[in-house]
Amino acid sequence: MSQPLKPLMTTLATALAVALPAVAQARPVTMSIPLKNYGGDGAYLAVYVTDAKGAYVRTLWVAGGKAKYYKHLADWNRLSAGDSKRLQGVTGASVGAGRTLKVTADLADALIDAGYEIRIDAAAEDMRDSPSEVRAPLNAANAGKAHTGKQYIQSLTYQLP
């Protein structure tokens, strides 16, 4: 190797050594959320994470595109009101009755087995709102288990890699 390249390679190696652990700290969590056949319009869903004290941490997905209906996702709307970026890159269409929403989100390892929860709020037009319909502790022991919903959601099952 020529002498002028050596400092460059050293710098690159150092940068990789610093960056790689940071990349490894996040892992893709996949969630499967089948809905019941509740006999109504498409449901609005907010999938988000709260900490052990119930404080909002992050929005993973919001199904339903009209902001005027977000107030019906009451818990998420209240808890996440201070997060101006809560909708950035995490919105999609509402989910029809009987359909299944599948979400993949990169979650920090620090959120696993540390008292955090995945919560889902649900609402459908002209039907009762269902805040925090599902609350699933985010830990390895619960991965792969179905957490049943109360009104619109059949279950939430998440997988950790």
Add this chain to the structure above:
Amino acid sequence: MKPLRSTTYGPLVLSMSLLALPAMADDDCDAPTRQWQPREAVMQMAAQQGWQVQRLKIDDGCYELRGRDAQGRAFKAKIDPRTLSVVKLKQRDHDDDDDRASRERRRDRNQGQPQRNAAPAETTPPPAGGSRATIE
């Protein structure tokens, strides 16, 4: 370069347009306000249908009527403000209507109240990286 022939690309463009339709389908109205018919015209149309209107408001660019139809069933209708045609009609039985009415009262009460429980500060910075989702 050869010119594009519509017979070659027409079916492709048509099929792509059809694929895009479900995502674009919506029950909003988009008539400019200068073309809107007045509320009186909506009430007249409702009367011709035999509807008893309990509430008339504007939602998603449409007139929205709630009331009872000629058979006494509770209904909600979205009306195109330009043509006064029915964009969407939902009819409900009495139990659903009672439930809806109580929900509306509760919603009206809550409107205008300050958000008392503001979002607490994040205890853990959110990791970089977005989310992906599909509906099956």
